[in-house]
Amino acid sequence: MYQLSEEQIDFISRDIQSRGLEMESLQQDLLDHVCCIIEQNLEATGNFEGFYLATIRTFYKTELKEIEEETLFLLTHKNYYAMKKIMLASGAFSAIVLSIGIVFKFMHWPGAGVLIVIGIALFSLLFLPLLFTLKIKEKEQAQSPFILAAGTLSAILFSLSTLFKLMHWPLANVLGLTAIGIMLLLFLPVYFFTGIRNAETKVNSIVTSILIVAGSGLLMSLVRSPGGSTRLNELNTSYFLRNEQILHQEQKQVADFLKTNPGKQDAFAQSQKINALCEELKAYILERETGRKILPSELEKENTLLTDGWVRDYFKDDLPAAQKLKTLSSLVETYNQINAKTGNPNFVPIPVKETVLDKSEERTLAALNGFTQIQIMVLQNEQNLLAQK
Amino acid sequence: MRSPFNLLKMIYSSELIKGTLKTIILKLLADNKRMYGYEITQKVKELTSEKIQITEGALYPTLHALEDSGLVTTETEYIGKRVRKYYSLSQTGKTQAQEKVSELADFMETMKFLLDLKPQQI
Numbered sequence: 225m226y227q228l229s230e231e232q233i234d235f236i237s238r239d240i241q242s243r244g245l246e247m248e249s250l251q252q253d254l255l256d257h258v259c260c261i262i263e264q265n266l267e268a269t270g271n272f273e274g275f276y277l278a279t280i281r282t283f284y285k286t287e288l289k290e291i292e293e294e295t296l297f298l299l300t301h302k303n304y305y306a307m308k309k310i311m312l313a314s315g316a317f318s319a320i321v322l323s324i325g326i327v328f329k330f331m332h333w334p335g336a337g338v339l340i341v342i343g344i345a346l347f348s349l350l351f352l353p354l355l356f357t358l359k360i361k362e363k364e365q366a367q368s369p370f371i372l373a374a375g376t377l378s379a380i381l382f383s384l385s386t387l388f389k390l391m392h393w394p395l396a397n398v399l400g401l402t403a404i405g406i407m408l409l410l411f412l413p414v415y416f417f418t419g420i421r422n423a424e425t426k427v428n429s430i431v432t433s434i435l436i437v438a439g440s441g442l443l444m445s446l447v448r449s450p451g452g453s454t455r456l457n458e459l460n461t462s463y464f465l466r467n468e469q470i471l472h473q474e475q476k477q478v479a480d481f482l483k484t485n486p487g488k489q490d491a492f493a494q495s496q497k498i499n500a501l502c503e504e505l506k507a508y509i510l511e512r513e514t515g516r517k518i519l520p521s522e523l524e525k526e527n528t529l530l531t532d533g534w535v536r537d538y539f540k541d542d543l544p545a546a547q548k549l550k551t552l553s554s555l556v557e558t559y560n561q562i563n564a565k566t567g568n569p570n571f572v573p574i575p576v577k578e579t580v581l582d583k584s585e586e587r588t589l590a591a592l593n594g595f596t597q598i599q600i601m602v603l604q605n606e607q608n609l610l611a612q613k
Numbered sequence: 614m615r616s617p618f619n620l621l622k623m624i625y626s627s628e629l630i631k632g633t634l635k636t637i638i639l640k641l642l643a644d645n646k647r648m649y650g651y652e653i654t655q656k657v658k659e660l661t662s663e664k665i666q667i668t669e670g671a672l673y674p675t676l677h678a679l680e681d682s683g684l685v686t687t688e689t690e691y692i693g694k695r696v697r698k699y700y701s702l703s704q705t706g707k708t709q710a711q712e713k714v715s716e717l718a719d720f721m722e723t724m725k726f727l728l729d730l731k732p733q734q735i
Contacts, residue, residue, distance in 0.1 A: 233694045252689075252696040253650050253673050259695055260651035283669045291670045298678035 226266035228259055236276060244289040247296075254283070254291070304361065311354035318346035340390060348383040352376055371415050378406040392534050404440055412436055457529040460589045464530065467596040468520045474603050481610060494559040495602050501552040502595040508545050509592055512538045535591045539583060553581040556598065563605070570608035574601050625665060634667065634675050636717050639702065639710035642685065647701035650676065676700055684709050 237255050245251050258279055266275045284290050322343030328336035356376040360369055381403035388396035412433060419429025448456070511517050512535075514528055523530070539546045553576060560573040578584045580594030641656055642648060648656070654667050679685040684706035688699045702710060724730075 230694050237695075247677075249687075249698070250673060250677065253676075253698060254669065255695050256649065256692070256697045257651045257654075257669055285670070291673055294670060295674040295677045298674050299681050 226263055226268055226270060226272070228263060228272075232272055233259065239276075239280070240288065243287065245292050247292055250292055250295060254288075258283075301361065304358070307354055307358055311351060311358060314346050314354065315351040318343045318351055322347065337391070341387065344383055344387040344390075348380045348387070352380050352383075367415070368418065371411065371418070374406055374411040374414065378403045378411055381406065392536065404444070407436065408440055453532075454529065457531055460532060461523060461528075461530045464589055464592050464596070465520060465524055467593055467600075471596055471600050471603070474600065474607070478603060478606055478610070494555055494562070495606060498552065498555050498559060498602055499599055501548060501555065502599045505545065505548060505552065506592055506595045508548075509535060509538060509588060513588055530588055530592070533588045534586050535580075535588050536583070536586050549581070549583075556581060559602075568609070568612075570612065571605055572601065572608075574598055630665060633717060634671060635679065636710075636713040637665075637667075638672075638675060638679065639684065639706060640714050642700060642702045643707060643710040647688065647699040649697050649699050653700075679706070 233255070236258055237251070240251050240254055240258075245254070258276065261279050262272070262275060266272070280288065320343075321339050325336050325339030325343050328334075328339055353376070356372055359367075359372050381399050385396050385399035385403055388394070388399060416429055416433045419425045419433075506520075507517070510520070510523075510530075513530055513533065514523075518526075518528065522528070539549055556574050556576055560576075563571050564573060576582060579598075580591045581598075585591050585594045637657065638653065641653055645656070650669075650672055654669075654672060657665055657667050676685065680687060680700070683703055685700050686703050686706075688701070690697050690699065
């Protein structure tokens with residue numbers, strides 16, 4: 225039986241710490257353990273230091289720290305199997321939900337949007353991060369953490385960008401381009417050059433790299449070029465401007481006619497109000513589109529192009545514009561009812577269903593042209609009335 | 614040869630014992646109320662006539678993992694300048710100990726049958 229002094233216990237304690245152990249409770253365990261062994265096995269007159277060093281040497285293979293590493297490994301991996309299960313379940317679930325959602329979308333059944341959003345959100349925000357975490361934790365990693373991180377990030381961004389694009393949320397294109405950028409400029413070079421250095425992975429790396437480049441290429445070929453977008457916007461803008469021109473021409477003719485024949489002043493009920501509201505809403509859309517108050521005639525002069533964006537957000541339920549649109553819609557309905565009753569055979573009602581009035585026309589230019597057409601139809605009814613007299 | 618996990622040094626191959634260390638610890642704690650680390654290693658040595666020797670590198674990580682998952686609780690006592698930690702089973706640990714032991718017993722029966730050591734019905 226050896227009796228350890230306080231100094232010797234301090235010495236052991238310091239030595240254990242200096243060997244890189246940081247967990248206090250593990251230090252305490254090992255200190256007590258070593259002390260027990262020494263007290264039990266060293267003779268009272270034995271050489272403390274030599275015996276201690278020989279004893280502690282039997283605790284490890286290369287260094288004492290590996291006990292702490294093993295402990296941390298066990299502590300962090302206790303959820304390993306649960307995580308693996310969740311990963312597989314969420315992956316399978318999201319793939320199934322997404323597929324069902326796509327079938328619903330094609331069939332125009334309700335609920336398609338919810339299914340697709342849930343599918344992609346689970347895939348990109350649960351499945352992919354879990355896959356990454358599990359791959360990173362694997363003891364013998366095939367790839368470096370950097371490659372895994374870049375690959376996962378790019379995959380997450382790409383699937384989110386698809387989701388944003390489908391839902392017409394903002395920043396979809398930014399996400400998509402970032403994803404492809406990370407994939408082609410970060411992931412691919414690192415993956416390729418680390419892969420071909422190793423004879424075992426050489427062929428695999430080359431094939432996968434080719435697949436990635438070809439896949440991105442196919443994807444990019446589906447994307448409209450910036451020049452193509454400008455061209456489309458030019459065509460759409462001038463289409464809108466031509467409609468405006470026709471409207472103004474007609475308005476001018478009616479005004480001129482009334483000037484020379486002041487006695488014939490007459491109009492269908494509600495005409496003026498409808499016309500005014502249409503003008504107001506068009507001005508509102510142009511303002512939201514371009515970010516400032518701008519007249520259609522100024523668009524051409526300043527070479528400002530309208531985009532093929534969506535007006536959905538401009539007419540959100542809580543905005544005053546949505547209220548105005550409703551007013552206009554009910555005005556048109558009363559206009560149709562009142563004037564149909566007069567029995568005038570030349571009266572043509574203005575359609576409400578499947579037009580901008582019930583928010584069916586959601587593209588900016590379709591909505592603008594929709595309003596202009598309403599104005600033109602009102603004007604044509606006017607002209608018919610005047611012609612009858 | 615020692616396992617890559619540096620689990621056990623023993624007469625039996627470490628591969629054989631690797632999956633049973635938890636069960637051994639839980640069973641010992643079930644029979645002895647509370648034990649400290651050194652005591653556990655000595656007890657195993659004694660009971661197996663030194664055929665199974667648990668290394669420190671295997672024992673403490675496993676004890677900490679058992680504590681972390683709530684199967685084992687600790688009490689500390691000061692022995693002069695050093696701290697001794699006594700490990701004992703929690704309520705869930707007690708049930709786990711029984712389950713683990715009967716699972717292992719069942720496994721050993723199956724192995725006997727599989728390896729044709731003592732042919733019998735299972």
